[in-house]
Amino acid sequence: MSSINKVALITGGSRGIGRDIALRLADKGIDVIITYHTQREAAEEVLRLVQEKGVKGTIFQLDTSNVKTFDVFKEHLSAYLLQEGYSALDYLINNAGTALYGRVEQITEQQLDDAYNIHFKGVFFLTQKLLHLLNTGGGIVNISSGLTRLTFPGSSAYASIKTAVETFTRYLAKELADRKIRANVVAPGAIETDFGGGRTRDNKEINEHIAALTALGRAGLPSDIGGVVAFLCSPDAYWINGQRIEVSGGLAL
Numbered sequence: 001m002s003s004i005n006k007v008a009l010i011t012g013g014s015r016g017i018g019r020d021i022a023l024r025l026a027d028k029g030i031d032v033i034i035t036y037h038t039q040r041e042a043a044e045e046v047l048r049l050v051q052e053k054g055v056k057g058t059i060f061q062l063d064t065s066n067v068k069t070f071d072v073f074k075e076h077l078s079a080y081l082l083q084e085g086y087s088a089l090d091y092l093i094n095n096a097g098t099a100l101y102g103r104v105e106q107i108t109e110q111q112l113d114d115a116y117n118i119h120f121k122g123v124f125f126l127t128q129k130l131l132h133l134l135n136t137g138g139g140i141v142n143i144s145s146g147l148t149r150l151t152f153p154g155s156s157a158y159a160s161i162k163t164a165v166e167t168f169t170r171y172l173a174k175e176l177a178d179r180k181i182r183a184n185v186v187a188p189g190a191i192e193t194d195f196g197g198g199r200t201r202d203n204k205e206i207n208e209h210i211a212a213l214t215a216l217g218r219a220g221l222p223s224d225i226g227g228v229v230a231f232l233c234s235p236d237a238y239w240i241n242g243q244r245i246e247v248s249g250g251l252a253l
Contacts, residue, residue: 005055007031007086008233009077011064011126012096014043016193017143020226021093022046026053028230031086033077035062035096056084064096065118070129078133088135091233094123094165095143099196100158107157119161124168131176139182141232142169146189146248162187166244173242182241184232189248191220215250224249 008025012018013034022032023046032050036043036059043059050057058080062073081089100107100115123142134140144166147159165185172183190210192201199206200219210219228247231237 004085005029005031006090006233007033007056007081007084008091008093009033009035009089009130010093010095011035011062012037014039014046014059016195017188017191017222017225018093018095019046020222021095021229022050022057022226023053024226024230025091025233026050026055026057028234029055030091030230030233031056033058033060033080033089035060035064037061037063037096062096064094064122064126065114067117067121067125070126074129074133077130081133088138089130089133090135090138091141092127092130092134092139093141093143093229093233094127096122097143097195099199101154101196101199102157103154104156112157115157115161119158120164120168123165127172134179134181137180139184139233139237140169140172140176141229142166142183142185143229144169144185144187144244146187146246146251148187148244149246150252169244170242177241182232182238184240184242185244186225186229186232187244187246187248188225189214189220189246189251191222191225193222210251213252214248215253218249220247220249 008030010018010021013022014036022034047057142165144162147155148163169183169185190200207219
């Protein structure tokens with residue numbers, strides 16, 4: 001496939017949901033650029049799998065919680081796009097994140113700051129930095145959480161910050177409409193990954209509790225999410241804009 005393919009940037013694409021997003025975009029013939037924080041080997045493996053599907057790809061190291069690094073990242077990204085013959089970036093998927101569990105009285109200021117930096121401040125300013133690199137008619141997908149709708153004790157800080165991401169997304173959809181850039185939220189339910197130390201995947205009690213609350217009778221898998229994001233990065237989804245799409249198998253209906 002040639003460099004006239006569309007190209008998507010996925011933050012946190014080395015594992016879990018981000019990994020599946022990269023693979024499902026590749027299935028649609030979309031070239032991918034993935035960022036990783038520390039797991040370079042895992043990112044290289046995703047890149048290998050993407051290339052086996054016949055599309056181009058590359059990896060960049062990026063700490064999405066550190067806004068001061070974004071200018072250098074943008075320079076490297078711009079140089080790569082130019083080198084490979086892309087007119088611009090077509091899709092931005094803000095996926096990178098970490099878990100934060102703790103009841104209100106347990107959360108420290110530092111924990112809240114760290115979660116805010118990666119889940120909101122980083123998303124806001126990385127999007128801002130890359131806006132001029134986005135093609136007219138492109139798209140932004142921000143990954144949120146089912147916890148913005150549901151209330152599970154111990155997730156107040158994380159869920160509140162993700163709620164800010166959802167509001168930000170609606171504003172993006174409105175403010176970027178003149179460039180026909182769509183912005184949507186995908187909100188996964190509880191997914192079996194290493195997120196949060198793998199608690200949904202590895203803790204039998206939590207996994208069974210989630211399964212019992214879910215209409216389709218199990219916890220989610222990364223493969224349940226990537227295809228939805230890939231769909232939003234396709235012409236078939238053009239008329240979906242400013243929406244929150246929960247992908248949870250019918251959790252707590």
